[in-house]
Amino acid sequence: MNSVYLDYNATTPVEPQVLDAMLPYFSADFANASSIHTPGQRARSAVETAREQVAALIGARPQEVVFTSGGTESDNNAIFGVLNSHVTQPILAVHSSSAKATAPHIITTTIEHEAVLNTCQALEKQGVSVTYLPVDREGLVDPESVRQAIRPETILITMMHANNELGTVQPLEEIGCIARKHKIYFHTDAVQSAGKIPIDVNALNVDLLSLSGHKLYAPKGVGALYVRSGTRLRQLLYGGHHQRGFRPGTENVAGIVGLGKAAELARNSLASDAQQVSTLRDKLECGLAERVQQVHVNGGSAPRTPNTTNVMFAGIEGEALVIALDLKGLACSIGAACSSGAVEPSHVMTAIGLSQEEAKSSLRFSLGRHTTESEIAFALEVIPAAVAQLRALSPTYRKEAASHV
Amino acid sequence: MNAATEFDTLPTREETQRGLVVIAMSGGVDSSTVAAVLLEQGRPVVGLTMQLWNQRRLPELQRDGPKQHRCCSLDDVYDAKRVAQHLNFPHYVVNFEEQFEQRVVRPFVDQYLAGRTPIACTNCNTDVKFEPLLRMARQIGAERLATGHYARIRKNEQTGRCELLRARDESKDQSYFLWGLSQDQLSSSEFPLGELTKEEVRALARRTNLPVAEKPESMELCFVPTGNYVQFIQAYSKDGGISLSQAEGEIVTEDGTVVGHHNGVHNFTIGQRKGLGFAAGKALYVLSIDPENNRVVVGDNDSLRTTSFEVTAVNWVSIEQPSGPLRATVKIRHKHEPTAATVHPVDSTTARIVFDAPQRAITPGQGAVFYDGDRVLGGAWIR
Numbered sequence A: 001m002n003s004v005y006l007d008y009n010a011t012t013p014v015e016p017q018v019l020d021a022m023l024p025y026f027s028a029d030f031a032n033a034s035s036i037h038t039p040g041q042r043a044r045s046a047v048e049t050a051r052e053q054v055a056a057l058i059g060a061r062p063q064e065v066v067f068t069s070g071g072t073e074s075d076n077n078a079i080f081g082v083l084n085s086h087v088t089q090p091i092l093a094v095h096s097s098s099a100k101a102t103a104p105h106i107i108t109t110t111i112e113h114e115a116v117l118n119t120c121q122a123l124e125k126q127g128v129s130v131t132y133l134p135v136d137r138e139g140l141v142d143p144e145s146v147r148q149a150i151r152p153e154t155i156l157i158t159m160m161h162a163n164n165e166l167g168t169v170q171p172l173e174e175i176g177c178i179a180r181k182h183k184i185y186f187h188t189d190a191v192q193s194a195g196k197i198p199i200d201v202n203a204l205n206v207d208l209l210s211l212s213g214h215k216l217y218a219p220k221g222v223g224a225l226y227v228r229s230g231t232r233l234r235q236l237l238y239g240g241h242h243q244r245g246f247r248p249g250t251e252n253v254a255g256i257v258g259l260g261k262a263a264e265l266a267r268n269s270l271a272s273d274a275q276q277v278s279t280l281r282d283k284l285e286c287g288l289a290e291r292v293q294q295v296h297v298n299g300g301s302a303p304r305t306p307n308t309t310n311v312m313f314a315g316i317e318g319e320a321l322v323i324a325l326d327l328k329g330l331a332c333s334i335g336a337a338c339s340s341g342a343v344e345p346s347h348v349m350t351a352i353g354l355s356q357e358e359a360k361s362s363l364r365f366s367l368g369r370h371t372t373e374s375e376i377a378f379a380l381e382v383i384p385a386a387v388a389q390l391r392a393l394s395p396t397y398r399k400e401a402a403s404h405v
Numbered sequence B: 001m002n003a004a005t006e007f008d009t010l011p012t013r014e015e016t017q018r019g020l021v022v023i024a025m026s027g028g029v030d031s032s033t034v035a036a037v038l039l040e041q042g043r044p045v046v047g048l049t050m051q052l053w054n055q056r057r058l059p060e061l062q063r064d065g066p067k068q069h070r071c072c073s074l075d076d077v078y079d080a081k082r083v084a085q086h087l088n089f090p091h092y093v094v095n096f097e098e099q100f101e102q103r104v105v106r107p108f109v110d111q112y113l114a115g116r117t118p119i120a121c122t123n124c125n126t127d128v129k130f131e132p133l134l135r136m137a138r139q140i141g142a143e144r145l146a147t148g149h150y151a152r153i154r155k156n157e158q159t160g161r162c163e164l165l166r167a168r169d170e171s172k173d174q175s176y177f178l179w180g181l182s183q184d185q186l187s188s189s190e191f192p193l194g195e196l197t198k199e200e201v202r203a204l205a206r207r208t209n210l211p212v213a214e215k216p217e218s219m220e221l222c223f224v225p226t227g228n229y230v231q232f233i234q235a236y237s238k239d240g241g242i243s244l245s246q247a248e249g250e251i252v253t254e255d256g257t258v259v260g261h262h263n264g265v266h267n268f269t270i271g272q273r274k275g276l277g278f279a280a281g282k283a284l285y286v287l288s289i290d291p292e293n294n295r296v297v298v299g300d301n302d303s304l305r306t307t308s309f310e311v312t313a314v315n316w317v318s319i320e321q322p323s324g325p326l327r328a329t330v331k332i333r334h335k336h337e338p339t340a341a342t343v344h345p346v347d348s349t350t351a352r353i354v355f356d357a358p359q360r361a362i363t364p365g366q367g368a369v370f371y372d373g374d375r376v377l378g379g380a381w382i383r
Helices: A016-025 A038-058 A071-086 A091-095 A114-125 A143-149 A172-181 A253-291 A318-327 A347-351 A356-360 A373-392 A395-404 B003-007 B013-017 B029-040 B074-087 B097-113 B120-139 B183-187 B198-207 B229-239
Strands: A065-068 A105-109 A129-133 A154-158 A185-189 A208-212 A223-227 A295-298 A308-313 A362-366 B021-024 B045-051 B091-095 B144-146 B151-155 B162-166 B249-253 B258-262 B285-290 B295-299 B305-316 B326-331 B339-345 B351-360 B367-372 B375-382
Touching: A016 A253, A038 A065, A038 A208, A038 A223, A038 A253, A065 A071, A071 A114, A071 A154, A071 A185, A071 A208, A071 A223, A105 A114, A114 A129, A129 A143, A143 A172, A172 A185, A253 A295, A253 A308, A253 A373, A318 A362, A318 A373, A318 B045, A318 B091, A318 B120, A347 A356, A356 A362, B021 B029, B021 B120, B029 B045, B029 B074, B029 B198, B045 B074, B045 B120, B074 B091, B097 B120, B097 B229, B120 B144, B120 B183, B162 B183
Parallel strands: A105 A129, A105 A154, A154 A185, A185 A208, B021 B045, B021 B144, B045 B091, B249 B295
Antiparallel strands: A065 A223, A208 A223, A295 A308, A308 A362, B151 B162, B162 B375, B249 B258, B285 B295, B305 B351, B305 B375, B326 B339, B326 B367, B339 B351, B367 B375
16 A cells, blocks of 8 residues: 655665676575585675675775674674673673672663664673763764763773664764774664765774665665774674684675675765755655644754654654554654554654653654655645644644644 | 656545544454454454553563463464454554553552452543544544444434444343443444354354454453452552552451451452451451451451442433433443342432342442443443
8 A cells, every 4th residue: 555655764675786686696696605616606706796895885895894684783793792802701790799880881872773772781781881871952962971971991882873763963983083092992883874874984983883784775684794904803603604703604695795786886876865865855844844833853953864854743643643644655654663563652752852742743754765756745745634634633732732822 | 667657656545544444453353353344344444453561561470381361462463463464454553551551550450459349441441442542543534443342332313322232142242341431432433243143253253264263262351361460469569669568457347346357458359258368257258348447348248238339430321311310220240130220310420329129249449330221321430
């Protein structure tokens, strides 16, 4: 039923050229990239080409790119990897008797993706100390707060590049400088920025960077972790000697080829994609502001990815709006879906200072390479109508509207 | 293939909306069969499954042992989704955890702690299913809400009122739990199973190959799958930082003689015999609970029988509020046969009910529902 898809931050379609590049590696060139024979060497060569393509997207060297199963695995590898290379004995055993102040310390933010947040929380249970830095109303971290949070025991700063719900882009260059000055490893989850805005790991001063294939028109189930040469990182998985032994497991050749091709396409069309998609995004935002009363773009005055807008419609129940829009043929998203598929209040929305009510009335529209003018026109037709329908039935909005008169 | 061209034909609003019915789907056979019935009638439907209670909330209730059928378990949600996929209609899970806790779970626990014996299902119907869920149904563009309740709604053309009737299958009748519905709620609701027997529902489910056709029924209160209310109340209170250690008190006879001690009035319900925690020469039953003095009053079985009682929060359903005393049959708990009585309205929300003959264990917190044959005239809470 859905004809218009404005949920590209959730996932993207595999680009036809990406699919074409992948197809030979399922059946024709199916060999194991670790095999010594000729078919194996063909697969190896495809994997290494992909590594170059991914490296080129982020300004890295190919040998600094490790393929993984996706963003979550990359984040886990980075965070556990830094910690486990630093700690050689169980932390609780070492630090339970002495002061907790000597436990290793990690700095992150309150708006990270669950792949980082829940990893940090798991580490806290093991005795690691974690600082969750707040963000301002626009979803931005103050670099000065990073500086102040640093302690002698700080071993890692992990901070997302672009936020998945707001699209806000953190000032990583500045924070990277701070990390480097204090000789602290710096990891960024760039799942939502890779392919949308330029990334140069050297300009950002990051040591570790996670990215995911299916957010940039490659398939689900493949991702990458950039590891700066010289970074001390303990592996998470144990097995064979694939990918220098750091990430064992037979390479997902087709997926890796797809990620490589998608990275190449993204690099080639980054500027034009950004131009096109931000024009449409701005059109959507302006159109909503014209047609709907009491709307606000969350994080709207911060630097943002060009494709994302998070809009608060005062007085509506966002969950009902998402369903109403879906029934009208427009796919968008709200908050975080829990395992049953029900919507839970988003920790990002509350972190930027929204009330529970405001958080529940905020929807995310994320555009992509294939979003068209006519789709935005359709969105601008159905969203105001649906909002009006909901507000007419909202007990809270009537009160609010009355108080605004 | 150019992806942009795929989107040239967009659905119009009219195509997606007219006469839309929302089905409240629990993932059980009854509400799933409602979907089959409505689709056979050719009506556009959307399924909504309410996420009401997080079973992980009270981990101490998750003991090992046989797997319990649990409310809002992922299995139930998946079952509802499988049915929607099988019958090919849209389905969504919606989060009503906050409303359910505020309007059902907390009042349930509070009432128990106040020495009453509440019925959570009635609150859930009145204050969750037919309130925020019905509102959400309307918000997403539906005109009506259908549920798997065994009861019937009939429009009385003379009075203009929507009347609530007992189910055709008396053994499954759930009208006792629906007395709180307003005219607005009834006029937007439908109970497609009201004319069917459970066997007919199963047969329909099998005929349409519903993946849940053979699913067993859940009999217990959904958020207390073990059926052990006391354990739930203790765990919930502890989770909320309320200590029940102060709850200990005396068990007394009607003349005030202390015959034992109890560890909280929430452990008792009126008419209860077992579990009084002390040996008595003769069988003793809980006659009443006095939360103010934290006392449980016990006596013999005959003292449990009373004739008259007061009710509050009266809601007149199939008729307008009568001006004077009204003859009716009154049902005072789920497993009670409606019995002849006179309802004396005191004011718009309270009434005194006098049975023709004494009834056993009239219990504060339960519902009293007034019938005229199959018709639910109204209902109220026993004070």
